[in-house]
Amino acid sequence: MRKVAESTIRRLSLYLRLLEEFEAQGIATVSSEALAGRGGTTSAQVRKDLSFFGSFGKRGLGYSVPELVTELRAILGLDRRYQVALIGAGKIGSALVQYRGFRQRGFDIVAIFDVDPAKIGREWNGLVVQDSAELETALANEKIDMAVLVTPGEAAQPLADRLVSLGVKAILNFAPVQLNVPHDVVVKTVNLALELETLSYELTNRG
């Protein structure tokens, strides 16, 4: 498959959300214009984005909502479930476990780890918090698709290395560091400080 820009993928994700709303309202077809309108983009952009993956519309008519929902789910890999390990049972980790969008979209948290003895052994949303030291033995028989790293900065890289050794191919990183991983592993970092600082920049330099 030809290389598609990340910005395109993010927009597809937005379109999918809008389409699901349309579907819930029983709307049968949408134009690229309608999809663009609430998505903060243009109709040409919508059509270009979709054209990377195929021709899903009918000229003069638009796109079938249920059809496009199915296509986008397949493109985004959301027509399957993922086994997720959560590393770090702090406040943010806890919020993530609760977040219904997580399970709803196919991401099942199947293991939780922490280094804090006060947390290890406690039950948490039906899962017992395990010792991070036992990562390897605990995950030996579990097939983990993704890891969510919610640890202090200094702990993140060593844990990432161990996760990679265990065969994890995708990491969602909330630690405020750049992770170093092999080419075949995908990392998405959500850096709160960065977001605040871009806001701060915009505020001071007129927004």
Place this chain on the structure above:
Amino acid sequence: MRKVAESTIRRLSLYLRLLEEFEAQGIATVSSEALAGRGGTTSAQVRKDLSFFGSFGKRGLGYSVPELVTELRAILGLDRRYQVALIGAGKIGSALVQYRGFRQRGFDIVAIFDVDPAKIGREWNGLVVQDSAELETALANEKIDMAVLVTPGEAAQPLADRLVSLGVKAILNFAPVQLNVPHDVVVKTVNLALELETLSYELTNRG
């Protein structure tokens, strides 16, 4: 000031973090090469990024670490403090309040709101959770620079509208919706579902 790309601002933020580490280690000067190395970019990119704002280096030598730290803080607007209102006292809000990077970087949470009667009136990190219905009266005398929105999707837009009316010029949005605001208001949306879906896409279309 000439328009600078957001990607540039995000990298400046990364450089600042690295420089602070160098500073703590007592390193006096760095080359663009050294800044690039751990920041995941190239030396030319570092120089170009900085050149938008001035000439901070010395040819043949590199950049003075403390000087560049000061410059970047000023550029990013981090040489002042911000008054932040937190809207939504759930798990994620709680995690944000605790997050030390928040206060450390100059962001002071001065008010917390929620609609849940069980939470209203409770003390939370030294602040009493107030009723979101009272937003206007509670913030009448407080000068709020930023709001952090951590509410369900449907509540976000109406609250954003009220915050804008109150003169808030920057919003960090964790609700999974696109917010509609006037030109002079900056919004940064952190959309967890989006991040997961880009990971999911990468997993299914690469590996």
Place this chain on the structure above:
DNA sequence: GTTTGTGAAACGATTCACAGCT
């Protein structure tokens, strides 16, 4: 008449490469 799909044009960001300063 309406709306898609897509080459081509325009725009924007990154990389190159080197002159100029220390």
Place this chain on the structure above:
DNA sequence: AGCTGTGAATCGTTTCACAAAC
């Protein structure tokens, strides 16, 4: 000699505009 600062070249993304399909 070493490293910055920057115009020029390259690369990638978005917008335009229109022929083709319904």
